[in-house]
Amino acid sequence: SQQGEEDPQALSIQEGENATMNCSYKTSINNLQWYRQNSGRGLVHLILIRSNEREKHSGRLRVTLDTSKKSSSLLITASRAADTASYFCATDERGNTDKLIFGTGTRLQVFP
Amino acid sequence: AAGVIQSPRHLIKEKRETATLKCYPIPRHDTVYWYQQGPGQDPQFLISFYEKMQSDKGSIPDRFSAQQFSDYHSELNMSSLELGDSALYFCASSLGLAGSTGELFFGEGSRLTVL
Numbered sequence: 001s002q003q004g005e006e007d008p009q010a011l012s013i014q015e016g017e018n019a020t021m022n023c024s025y026k027t028s029i030n031n032l033q034w035y036r037q038n039s040g041r042g043l044v045h046l047i048l049i050r051s052n053e054r055e056k057h058s059g060r061l062r063v064t065l066d067t068s069k070k071s072s073s074l075l076i077t078a079s080r081a082a083d084t085a086s087y088f089c090a091t092d093e094r095g096n097t098d099k100l101i102f103g104t105g106t107r108l109q110v111f112p
Numbered sequence: 113a114a115g116v117i118q119s120p121r122h123l124i125k126e127k128r129e130t131a132t133l134k135c136y137p138i139p140r141h142d143t144v145y146w147y148q149q150g151p152g153q154d155p156q157f158l159i160s161f162y163e164k165m166q167s168d169k170g171s172i173p174d175r176f177s178a179q180q181f182s183d184y185h186s187e188l189n190m191s192s193l194e195l196g197d198s199a200l201y202f203c204a205s206s207l208g209l210a211g212s213t214g215e216l217f218f219g220e221g222s223r224l225t226v227l
Contacts, residue, residue, distance in 0.1 A: 031214055042116075042202060042218035043155065088154060090216075098168030099145060100216060102154045 006089060006103045014111050019076045021106040023089030024069075030092050032065055033100065034074050037086045046074075046087075079110045114138055116219035118203050124225045125193050133188040133222045137205030143167070144186040145216060146178060147202040155202060161186060193226045200224075 006023045013019055025032070031050045035043040049056045049065045049072065056063045062075040076083055086107050090100040117136040125131050137144050143162045147155035148171075157170035161180035172178075175193075180186045190197060200223050204216040 033214065033216075035218075040200070040221075040223075042220045043204075043216075044218070045215045048214045098160050098162070099157045099170065101157060102147075104154050 006087075006106050008106060009104065010107045010109075012109045012111065013079055015079060015081055017079055017110075019079050019083070019108055019110070021074045021087050021108070023072045023074070023103050025072075025089070025091045025103070026070065027091075027093045029067075032063075032072050033090045034061075034063060034072075035088045035090060035102070037088065037105075039086075043088065076108075079108075081110050081112045084108060084110050116203055116205050116217050118201075118219035118222050120222060121220065122223050122225075124227065126227055127193055127195065129193050129226075130189070130191045131193060131224060132190070133201050133203075133224075135186045135188070135203030135205075135219060137184050137186070137203075138217055141205035141207050141217070142184060143206045143208060144180055144184070145204040145206075146172075146186070146188050147204065149200040149202060149221075151199075158188070190224075193224075195226050198224055198226045 029051055031048050033048045034046045036046050037043045047058045047061055047063050049063050060077045065072045086105045088105045089103045119134045145160045146158040148158055149155045158172040159178050160168045164180045176190050178188045200221040202218050202221045204218045206216050
């Protein structure tokens with residue numbers, strides 16, 4: 001069954017604006033990751049946050065994790081046209097470390 | 113730096129034919145994962161291998177099989193192909209298992225079209 005669900009499914013913004021994407025999951029996890037995918041290309045790892053962390057930053061990316069609500073958010077600040085892509089959260093499942101389960105993804109379009 | 117290599121990048125097959133996809137993980141990575149991604153869909157986990165042994169299995173049809181060889185490369189064999197098998201197939205590798213080490217490194221995918 002699907003572990004992660006994201007909202008919104010699609011997001012359109014102007015360059016310079018911030019983009020926020022949310023992810024919810026179902027089971028206890030060891031860590032949650034965010035990946036980016038350009039159309040038809042492979043997924044690229046962006047950031048990992050462990051279950052005992054609440055917030056993490058990497059450049060223009062800020063990720064939060066609320067394990068009590070089983071949810072995470074990815075904030076991209078000062079967006080650029082090059083940020084246009086699909087963004088997926090992925091979780092493992094505590095006690096089962098053999099795979100990552102991906103959410104439904106958010107398609108982000110940043111207009112110049 | 114070396115990345116995950118998948119071949120072929122594109123493949124066109126007829127219904128009921130067989131296809132084999134290959135994946136060469138990043139050197140020293142011992143874990144390989146296969147994912148299937150339909151158009152506009154999220155990647156669906158198929159199967160994973162750790163140290164040449166199957167470690168987990170997801171929504172992989174019985175018509176599909178996979179293995180990891182002594183050099184850690186992996187092959188996904190798909191038989192009796194159906195139209196619904198048309199998708200992007202991704203291979204990913206990691207050093208250790210996803211839940212313990214985290215990041216997966218993905219290849220560019222193999223696009224399978226079944227006519």
